[in-house]
Amino acid sequence: MTKPKIIVLDDDPTGSQTVHSCLLLMQWDVETLRLGLADAAPIFFILTNTRALTPEKAASVTREVCRNLKQAIALEAIHDFLVVSRSDSTLRGHYPIETDVIAEELGPFDAHFLTPAFFEGGRITRESIHYLKVNGVDTPVHETEFARDSVFGYHHSYLPAYVEEKTQGQIPASSVERFLLSDIRSGVLERLMHLHDNQCGVVDGETQADLNQFAADVLTAAAQGKRFLFRSAASLLTALAALPPQAIAPEDMAAYVRNGKPGAVIVGSHVQKTTEQLQQLLQEPDTVGVEIAVAHLLEQTGDPKAALLTRAVQQVHQIHAAGKTPVVYTSRQELTFEDAQIRLNFGESVSALLMDILRHLPEDIGFLISKGGITSNDTLSKGLALRTASLLGQVLPGVSMVRTPAEHPQFPNLPVVLFPGNVGDASALATVYRRLRH
CATH class of the missing domain: 3.40.50.10840 (Putative sugar-binding, N-terminal domain)
Incomplete structure (x- = not known):
């Protein structure tokens, strides 16, 4: 058959x-x-x-x-x-x-x-x-x-x-x-x-x-x-x-990290599970949080997006230069909107800002973890501007790792973890980070 x-x-x-x-x-x-x-x-x-x-x-x-x-x-x-x-x-x-x-x-x-x-x-x-x-x-x-x-x-x-x-x-x-x-x-x-x-x-x-x-x-x-x-x-x-087991076991996927370097983490999802996972991740040694106060995007005066971007990129590069992993995350308070369309539009603005930050990441990061479904999609299609990606396997049950092509202009052969918002226990994000840093 x-x-x-x-x-x-x-x-x-x-x-x-x-x-x-x-x-x-x-x-x-x-x-x-x-x-x-x-x-x-x-x-x-x-x-x-x-x-x-x-x-x-x-x-x-x-x-x-x-x-x-x-x-x-x-x-x-x-x-x-x-x-x-x-x-x-x-x-x-x-x-x-x-x-x-x-x-x-x-x-x-x-x-x-x-x-x-x-x-x-x-x-x-x-x-x-x-x-x-x-x-x-x-x-x-x-x-x-x-x-x-x-x-x-x-x-x-x-x-x-x-x-x-x-x-x-x-x-x-x-x-x-x-x-x-x-x-x-x-x-x-x-x-x-x-x-x-x-x-x-x-x-x-x-x-x-x-x-x-x-x-x-x-x-x-x-x-x-x-x-x-x-x-x-x-x-x-x-x-x-009906695939056979993946080539490299989940606990050994640090083998894909570029030059053993520290990575970067981008967290867009704001479901409760993600917030719990983020709190545990930020307790890991060598991680430093970079909070993006997304409510500022609603301000009518000036260019709030540009100000948020400049500040975040400065912090990210300082953290990376110190040999640590920046964890960029959106502020956790739940905002309310008049209707679903306004909420979707705001979500797009937040994601666009995160993708601008991604494009300004240090080019020698060892790995990237993207937390949240929509955030991960934008990471691949907009932030990294990929046409295709090769799926390596799972670093944790339900958590995929892909790799950018060797000819990528900014981040060649970069392992990228796609971490859904609602998967894993409270320690799951920290576990993935440890697997890539060991």
Whole structure:
């Protein structure tokens, strides 16, 4: 059975957090997409960053990617492929906008599946209810801070009800196919073969073995002509790609650090977990905090962005010259905005400032850690202006490391850690730092 090429449209750059040795594409012109399709790895990622966009812009970007993909697939003569709309394991994102556009442009599909389990991050799905482990307790996601997100909030952890809510009743909860643990563990191939007309299905998963079993049945059905689309977190990708262990073990990834030099850390995410991780990181020897008071960006007089940039760059270079690692982070207080659009615009201003700081980092840093999904996407596509990046693997479960190309004009062969905002325990960021500094 020939394995299909797995094409992942990733709404931020952290969906590759369970795989390795493949390409991340920051651009989606036809020629760049052909690089991904022609690559030897079974999987590649197109970083659309749509979670940071308005619904209209997210739909537009997704449509552009799909139309270019259609051309690239024809030019590369690819016959078997699976499409994954990779999104957040806490259910935040533009669903069903993105899957609807993909179905219009690359369909028809027999079914689309919601598979939000992400085991490395403590997210499981049982009896169609999606849980997040909070302080060791499986908590329905609608009871967590993520459900109160001002842009992507929701009221249901029971996935059929979530689907009904997000599709505004176009897909009633009662019509959603539920693939429960007992079903998956006894095999669902026959059920998969009977799906048609883009049927919506939701998939349980408590362990990686569950999704491995589901993926095996999916691949068998696909080989027999069934066409499926996935709205998924990262753990299903592990199962579909079925990669061997990564080349260098997570605890030994200091081997990629350039010349054993100190690095730099940029923290944009402001979820509670990131704040806890930041506090522990700043207690590590040889780290020095550089706080960016982002509320100043709202000032109407002068050029607050230029003033913040100048001050931050001066501090960063002083810290680096002293042989220490600067930790650039946005101020932690939660600001309130009149509406979601104003909040998104402010977020873009903050990220633009962080990227200006990144472009002014000392060119001989040994490594870069980018904390936050949107921050990490901007780090790759804007701050480092990459077309593609090579994914080396995971430095911690759910935390990826990529490397810039050897010909990068400013930071050649720089290892860059992409650290999602909501992954890891309180010490995780400090652990990654220690692994790169040892």
